[in-house]
Amino acid sequence: MLIRGIKEDITESMTFEYGNFIDNLRLFTKGGSGGMGYPRLGGEGGKGGDVWVVAEKKITLKQLKDKYPQKRFVAGGGTNSRVSALKGSKGKDCEIPVPVGISVTDENGKIIGELNKEKERILVAEGGLGGKLLTNFLPLKGQKRIIHLDLKLIADVGLVGFPNAGKSSLLSQISHAKPVIADYAFTTLKPELGKIMYQDFKQISVADLPGLIEGAHMNKGMGHKFLKHIERTRQLLFVVDISGFQLSSQTQYRTAFETITLLTKELELYKEELQTKPALLAVNKMDLPGAQDKLHELMSQLQNPKDFLQLFEKNMIPERIMEFQHIIPISAVTREGIEELKNCIRKSLDEQDSQEKSAYHKNQLLNLRNAISYSEPPSRHAIPSS
Numbered sequence: 001m002l003i004r005g006i007k008e009d010i011t012e013s014m015t016f017e018y019g020n021f022i023d024n025l026r027l028f029t030k031g032g033s034g035g036m037g038y039p040r041l042g043g044e045g046g047k048g049g050d051v052w053v054v055a056e057k058k059i060t061l062k063q064l065k066d067k068y069p070q071k072r073f074v075a076g077g078g079t080n081s082r083v084s085a086l087k088g089s090k091g092k093d094c095e096i097p098v099p100v101g102i103s104v105t106d107e108n109g110k111i112i113g114e115l116n117k118e119k120e121r122i123l124v125a126e127g128g129l130g131g132k133l134l135t136n137f138l139p140l141k142g143q144k145r146i147i148h149l150d151l152k153l154i155a156d157v158g159l160v161g162f163p164n165a166g167k168s169s170l171l172s173q174i175s176h177a178k179p180v181i182a183d184y185a186f187t188t189l190k191p192e193l194g195k196i197m198y199q200d201f202k203q204i205s206v207a208d209l210p211g212l213i214e215g216a217h218m219n220k221g222m223g224h225k226f227l228k229h230i231e232r233t234r235q236l237l238f239v240v241d242i243s244g245f246q247l248s249s250q251t252q253y254r255t256a257f258e259t260i261t262l263l264t265k266e267l268e269l270y271k272e273e274l275q276t277k278p279a280l281l282a283v284n285k286m287d288l289p290g291a292q293d294k295l296h297e298l299m300s301q302l303q304n305p306k307d308f309l310q311l312f313e314k315n316m317i318p319e320r321i322m323e324f325q326h327i328i329p330i331s332a333v334t335r336e337g338i339e340e341l342k343n344c345i346r347k348s349l350d351e352q353d354s355q356e357k358s359a360y361h362k363n364q365l366l367n368l369r370n371a372i373s374y375s376e377p378p379s380r381h382a383i384p385s386s
Contacts, residue, residue: 022061023151023229028072029125031142032091035078037131046078046088048127048142053104053149055115056097061151064098075142078130088130096124101154101232107146116154150228155193155207156349158233160263162254165239166284168192169332171208174342196342204345207233227270235348236279238263238324242291242298256283256294257301257308264318272319278352281324282341287331295329302327325351 035045051073065071076092079085104112104122113122124147128140159167175194192208209229230236240260246253254262260281267274281302283295301308305321326344330337 022065025061025065025071025149027096027147027149028144029094029096029147030072030074030144031125031127032075032077032094033141034128034130034139035088035091036080036139037133037135037137038081038083038086039137041081041083041086042133043081043086044088044132045081045130045137045139047090047130048078048139049075049091049093050123050127051075051094051096051125051145052121053096053098053102053115053124053147054121055100055102055118057100057118059097059099061099061149064096073125075125075127077142078127078139081131091127093127095121098149099151101152103150103152105148105150107148109148112147152232153193153207153209153229154232155205156233157204157206157235157237157345158230159206159208159239160230160236160267161239162245162259162263164245165241165259166332167208167239170239170282170284170330171206173332173335173338174345175206196345198342198346202346204349206237206345227267227274230267230274231271234277234352235345236274236277237345238279238281238322239284240281241285242283242294242329243285243288256298257305258312260302260322261305261309261312261318262316264320264322265316268318268320275318275320275322278348279322279324280341280344280348281327282337283327283329284332286329286336287334291329299327 029051031050032048034048037043037045073094073096075094078091079088081088098115100115100118100120102115104114104124106112112124115122125143125145128142129135131137131139159171161167171192171194174196176197194206194208196204196206198204207229238260240256240263242256244253244255245259264275283298285291286295302324309317325348328337328341328344330341332338
């Protein structure tokens, strides 16, 4: 059975603390009104200003909310046409600064656009036209629009694991991040982002995301808050406790193999595309007694997963078994395997970059061939159709 929930005290703590991290906002936006035309001289009023959402580096949604508690963004109006300036000036645009990794949707949930790089911008509310002959010299009002900003973290690698798998400890070992670490069934309360620094100055971003529980796809615990962030990571790093996992005395104990299977199922039930991301597996807590024997058993199960899936209930078996590019036994406490893990992450991302570049060049070449083929004049020796 999938876990129906988690302890009330943990749930309450998570809800309270997560309030300090905001990953979505609802805003009112309005383009500026156009300026009045000048009928006697045919003058045109200025167009109203537009409202833009602009991606910036050093901004969070919480900072945006604190700075603009009314959550209203209105652009300036266009100036009126007059004798000294028959063409009115455009109203001042309004820019809403947001973090990179924002998805902008309208009130009906339709995606307006996404901002994945610094300085990218999206027009969300257009200013009204100024008065001119076409409008009988009367100005038009600006567009009103309710928009939703939804933050989906962008990172090279996203850590996937149940609470207490050691993700926070691992992040602190491989990067300069300083996440909260606890020795009980604890789940990260907000995304933590760290960077792995390599000797050749290469940097790889790693996100420790709010921990999953069984039933996350149904938004149990922090389900959707976790799963939506992982959509914006290039690769997945599963982190499992070699000794298995049990959230509380009221919930079922899971072996490391069962943990991997259930994590895979949660990703599948939320969005199947998540299973197509390149994935690595870090088997943590190898410093514990009996860890080597359990690792040997886990490797055997991973090599022949179908032989062991009959132990699961049907609704817990994923349609597609996750294949890991690298499996690395580690200890976040003793640093065993940490350097190897960092090297494997680098190698995996380098391979992905190479594949993506190759696919891009092939696509460009195909488009060029199609363009040349389309533009070529018919051969002089071609037989005309009757």
